[in-house]
Amino acid sequence: MIQKKICMLGGFAVGKTSLVRQLVSGIFSEKYLTTVGVKIDQKSLSVRGQDLLLVLWDLYGDDDFQKVRASYLQGASGYILVIDGTRKETVDVAWKLHELARKAIGPVPFAILLNKHDLVDEWVVKHPMISDLSDQACLVSMVSAKTGEGVEAAFFVLSEAILKS
Amino acid sequence: MERSRPSSPTHSPTEYAKGESEDFSALRRLLLSPEQVQLDRLRQRLDTFVIGPQEVSRVLPDAIRLRARQDNRLLASMLPITQEALALSIKQSPQLISDSIAPILGAAIRKAISRAMREMLQSLNQTLEYSMSWQGLQWRWEAWKTGRPFVEVVLLHTLRFRVEQVFLIHKKTGLLLNHVMADGISSQGEAAISGMLTAIQDFVRDSFQQGQDEGLESLRIGDLTVWIEQGSSAILATVIRGTPPVKLRDFLQTTLESLHVQYWDSLQNFQGDAAVFLETRPHLEDCLQAQFVKRRKGLPVVFWGLTAFLLALLGWWAYQASLNHQQWTELLKRIAAEPGIVVTTIQEEGGRTVFHGLRDPLAVDPERLLEEVGYPPYAAGFHFEPFIALTPEMVRKRAITVLHPPESVEVSIEGSRIILMGESSHGWISKVIRSAPAIPGVSEISLERLVDTDVKQFESLQVELEGQAIFFLSGQETVLNRELVKIRQVKDILQELDTKAVQLGRKPSIYILGYSSPVGSQPTNMSLSERRANKVLEILRETPFHVLKLFATGKGVDPDVKFGPGGGQRYSANRRVSFRVVEPGISPRGEVGAKIGP
Numbered sequence: 100m101i102q103k104k105i106c107m108l109g110g111f112a113v114g115k116t117s118l119v120r121q122l123v124s125g126i127f128s129e130k131y132l133t134t135v136g137v138k139i140d141q142k143s144l145s146v147r148g149q150d151l152l153l154v155l156w157d158l159y160g161d162d163d164f165q166k167v168r169a170s171y172l173q174g175a176s177g178y179i180l181v182i183d184g185t186r187k188e189t190v191d192v193a194w195k196l197h198e199l200a201r202k203a204i205g206p207v208p209f210a211i212l213l214n215k216h217d218l219v220d221e222w223v224v225k226h227p228m229i230s231d232l233s234d235q236a237c238l239v240s241m242v243s244a245k246t247g248e249g250v251e252a253a254f255f256v257l258s259e260a261i262l263k264s
Numbered sequence: 265m266e267r268s269r270p271s272s273p274t275h276s277p278t279e280y281a282k283g284e285s286e287d288f289s290a291l292r293r294l295l296l297s298p299e300q301v302q303l304d305r306l307r308q309r310l311d312t313f314v315i316g317p318q319e320v321s322r323v324l325p326d327a328i329r330l331r332a333r334q335d336n337r338l339l340a341s342m343l344p345i346t347q348e349a350l351a352l353s354i355k356q357s358p359q360l361i362s363d364s365i366a367p368i369l370g371a372a373i374r375k376a377i378s379r380a381m382r383e384m385l386q387s388l389n390q391t392l393e394y395s396m397s398w399q400g401l402q403w404r405w406e407a408w409k410t411g412r413p414f415v416e417v418v419l420l421h422t423l424r425f426r427v428e429q430v431f432l433i434h435k436k437t438g439l440l441l442n443h444v445m446a447d448g449i450s451s452q453g454e455a456a457i458s459g460m461l462t463a464i465q466d467f468v469r470d471s472f473q474q475g476q477d478e479g480l481e482s483l484r485i486g487d488l489t490v491w492i493e494q495g496s497s498a499i500l501a502t503v504i505r506g507t508p509p510v511k512l513r514d515f516l517q518t519t520l521e522s523l524h525v526q527y528w529d530s531l532q533n534f535q536g537d538a539a540v541f542l543e544t545r546p547h548l549e550d551c552l553q554a555q556f557v558k559r560r561k562g563l564p565v566v567f568w569g570l571t572a573f574l575l576a577l578l579g580w581w582a583y584q585a586s587l588n589h590q591q592w593t594e595l596l597k598r599i600a601a602e603p604g605i606v607v608t609t610i611q612e613e614g615g616r617t618v619f620h621g622l623r624d625p626l627a628v629d630p631e632r633l634l635e636e637v638g639y640p641p642y643a644a645g646f647h648f649e650p651f652i653a654l655t656p657e658m659v660r661k662r663a664i665t666v667l668h669p670p671e672s673v674e675v676s677i678e679g680s681r682i683i684l685m686g687e688s689s690h691g692w693i694s695k696v697i698r699s700a701p702a703i704p705g706v707s708e709i710s711l712e713r714l715v716d717t718d719v720k721q722f723e724s725l726q727v728e729l730e731g732q733a734i735f736f737l738s739g740q741e742t743v744l745n746r747e748l749v750k751i752r753q754v755k756d757i758l759q760e761l762d763t764k765a766v767q768l769g770r771k772p773s774i775y776i777l778g779y780s781s782p783v784g785s786q787p788t789n790m791s792l793s794e795r796r797a798n799k800v801l802e803i804l805r806e807t808p809f810h811v812l813k814l815f816a817t818g819k820g821v822d823p824d825v826k827f828g829p830g831g832g833q834r835y836s837a838n839r840r841v842s843f844r845v846v847e848p849g850i851s852p853r854g855e856v857g858a859k860i861g862p
Contacts, residue, residue, distance in 0.1 A: 101536045102439040102455060135467045139459035154439060154459045170466040174437025176536060 100143075100150040103261050104174050105254075107157045108167070108200065109181030110192035114214040117244035118181065119157050122254060137171050146258045153258065167196065172203040177210075177261045179253070182229070184213045184222040184241070190229055197232060208260035210238040212253055217243040375546070398566045416448070420487075425506035426554035431458050432523065432544055433499040434534050438462030441498060441534075441541040444548040461501050465492065495520045497531035502551060512553060519547055591639040598633050603657035605630065605648070616643050623648035626661050652704055659705035666703050667696055673714065681708040690718035690768055722764040726845045729757045729774075734800055734841040738781065741795040743803065751800065754843065755807050761845070762809040775844040776801050776816040779825075781835040786820060794818025800841045 107115040116138070123140045136159040144151045158171055160181075172178070178200050183189040197209070211233055213224060219241075226233075233239040237260035242249035293300070331338040354361050400418075407417040419426075428449045432441040440458035445451055465480045479499075483490040489508065493500040493516045500520040504512075523544055524531065530540045599607055599619065604627025609620045619630070623646075630646045652658075656677040663682055669675055673686040682700055693716055700709045732754050734747045743751065758774065765772055778797030780789035794817070801816035825838050 100538075102437075102538060103536045104437050104439055104459070135460075135464055137460075137463045137467075139456045139463060141453055141455040141459075152455055154455050156438075156459060156463070168466060168470055170470055171463060173466075174434070174439070176437075 100152050101262075102152045102154055103176040103258065104154045104156060105257065105261075106172055106175045106178040106200070107155060107181065108178055108193070108196040109160050110183070110186075110189040110196075111160045113160060113181045113183040113186075113189050114244040115157055115160055115179075115181045118179075118212065118214065118242065118250055119155055121244055121247045121250045123155070136166075136168055142254070144255065144258055146255060146262060149262060151258055151262070153254065167199060169199060169203045172200055175200075175204050175207065176264075177208045177257050178204075179257065180209060180211045180232070180236075182211065182213050182224060184215045184224045185218055187223050187228070190224055190232075193229075194232060197235075208237045208257060208264050209235075210240065210253055210257040210260075211236045212249075213239070213241045214244055216241040216248060217245045372546075401566070422557045423506045424555040424557055425504055425508040425512070427502050427504050427508070427512070427552045429503040430548045430551045431461065431499075431501040431503075432541065432548060433458045433462060433501060434531070435462075435495065435497050435499050437534070437536070439534075439536060439538070441538050442544045442548055444545060444552060446552050446554070458501075461490070461492065462499070465499075491516060493517050493520045495524050497524060497528075500551075509555070515553075516551060519551055523547060588639075591637050594637040595633060595639050595644070598637060599630065602628055602630075602633065603655045604628075604653040604661075606651075606653075613645070616645055618645040618647055620647050621649075622651040624653040624658055625650055626658060626665060627653070654705040659703070663700065663703050663706060666699055667692075677705075680706060681710055682706050683710040683713070685713040687715040687717050687720075690716050718764060718767050722761065722768055722770070725757055725761045725764060729754065729761065729843050729845060732757070732843055734796075735836065736796055736839045736841075738783065738835075738839060739792065741792060741799050743799055748803075751803050755804060758804065758809065758812060759807065762812045765811045770847055771811045771813070772845050772847045773813045773815055775846055776804070776814060777842045777844060778816065778818040779822045779838050779840050779842070780818075780820060781838045782821045783835065790818050790820040792818075793820050796839075796841050 107119060109115045119138075119140055123142045138157045140155045140157070142153045142155060144153060156171055156175065158167055161167070180193045180197055181189075182193050193211070200207075200209070211229065213229075215222075229239070238253060238256045240249050240253045240256075242253060244250065328338065399421075403417045403421060404414055406412075407414040410417070426446060428446045429451060430444050431454065432443070433439070434441055438459045438461075440455045443451075443454045443458070451457075464483075468480045479494045480492055481494075482492065487505055489504045491502045491504060491508070491513060493502075493513075498520065500516055500523075502516060527541065527544070599605055604624030605621065606623075607619050607621040611618050611620065623630070630648070631641065634641050634644055659680075659682075660675055660677045663675055663677070667675070669684070670688050670692060673684055673688050673692075676683045676685070682703070684696065693711065693714065696709065696711070700706055732750060734743065734750055734754075736742070736747075737744065761772070761774075776797045778793035778795070778800075780793040780796070782789070784792075797816035797818055801814055804814055822838050
């Protein structure tokens, strides 16, 4: 079984932890996020006949991206940028985190998840806002951590991209 | 190639052209001849080129190495051939393969078995050792209270240290390379734990601004310690219960260094596929060390106490068994000797011994025998059919039961004769005479040595009566006052005699015999004696009797009284009335009776 480290990145309260929770029921408490700054879970997948173990590093989200520990990104095979569709400022944070990740680990596959699709009426994030970013991503998907919509598929697509890279 | 010769100067155009061509060729030959030869030779080699084994053998090792660096295609191409070759080889000469892998496989199997056996024995040893001690009992109580297995509680208390888990972690990615656990340990999410251990290290390193080579060395939570050995490319994290010795740390560090040397390339090129690190398992398992608290030598007091108790129990059991045997033997002896009981079979029924046979109802109750010999009543039972025993003991017993003899009578049996000795009433003797012949086993009764007390008393009264005498004055028949007292005594005796005669069924006659002294004539004396007898009869008739009949008769001078000179007293002794008892068919006592007639 091949293991891949994937980091969850995004601003404060964009729903990273809830997205991971949709995927796995972890063994670590969420208080690790505020203390150590990361909570790690694992998820088994089978991608095109290849058994894969995703080790998900859910990094504590703060709108001040400088608080994100770059050391936690080391060795990641990919990452997920999570944006709150109802908050425009989370796009900027995502940009900065993307730049931080690029600097730390280089050009690895990443996915952009536009969360809170269940509140689509309240959305303020429009596609042009993220067009520059989405050009580089292997996937841009609208998901809902509340309903679970699109979550597993997003991880699947990112895993495929990681295996191809 | 053959060189052409030069032509003459006078020639036709055609010849000229021909000549020019030849010249050119000649020139070319002159200028390029050595190169041409080489080219021709090369062409020939190329036309006839075949790669020989020698050429291949020269380049093959380097070619394989170079290709393996590029990609896996060579490996993929060779894999089926290698597999087939291996299969064929195993098929054709299994011994060769067996001999080749035996040194590795044998050692690995031995190691695995010895490890499993060691762990099992250690666990068993501890469990046995502590299960007998006072402490063991306390721990057993703890196990029961907490619902944990006893072995686990023993382990917790006796463990000095035990490496429960070993994580080999890729330093850069935090991904798990391999993981081993001690027996009985369960874990989940090893990959996440591995990542978290790396993250915590990064966190500490960043927080305290330590260099990349520095890192967290130890974590401690309660009884658990996590030791983290840092390598350049990998981390060895061990989860230890208890207090590990420092030398374990050296061992872990040495192991990690050895793994770095052995798997350097794999560690550098790690892309998430940990398959190659599966081979690290034996090294990691060597790190699963444990040390237990040494028990003091000598057996615990509880053991000795228990042994003493068991010995006492054994002694008690042996004593009980011996007692039981004695009681059983005694019971058999008593039942066999008991008259009126015949045992035909002895059987085990429902966990107890049941005696079958015959029993005279008058024989002793067998339950009482059990009680007497002390044999437990629940261990024996009786099933006897009733019968009449004719043994002397049982005949005597039956006679006693039927006749109810008084205490003064002794009953014995001789053959079929019942012998009665002692004293008894006339009524009981009559009953014996009536009843005894009906007793089974009795055909004869012996009463010779049995005294009839009623007859004895009758005779005694008779003697007493016949000893009485009423005296008179000379020549008189008047009863003196002082003699009246005697007559009253006689009257009492007669009443008793009457009662006794009724009991005995007799009808005696009482003769009142009058006497007189020899003084005077015989007729006078006869008359006087008769009057005297009648006088007493008259007084005695005042009392009614049931069966006694009183008769008065004058006897004159008593011939038994001798007279001589100076015999005054003898004279007075003759002036009297005496009494005699006479029964029909029975001779009266003494000579007097013989004289009396109807």
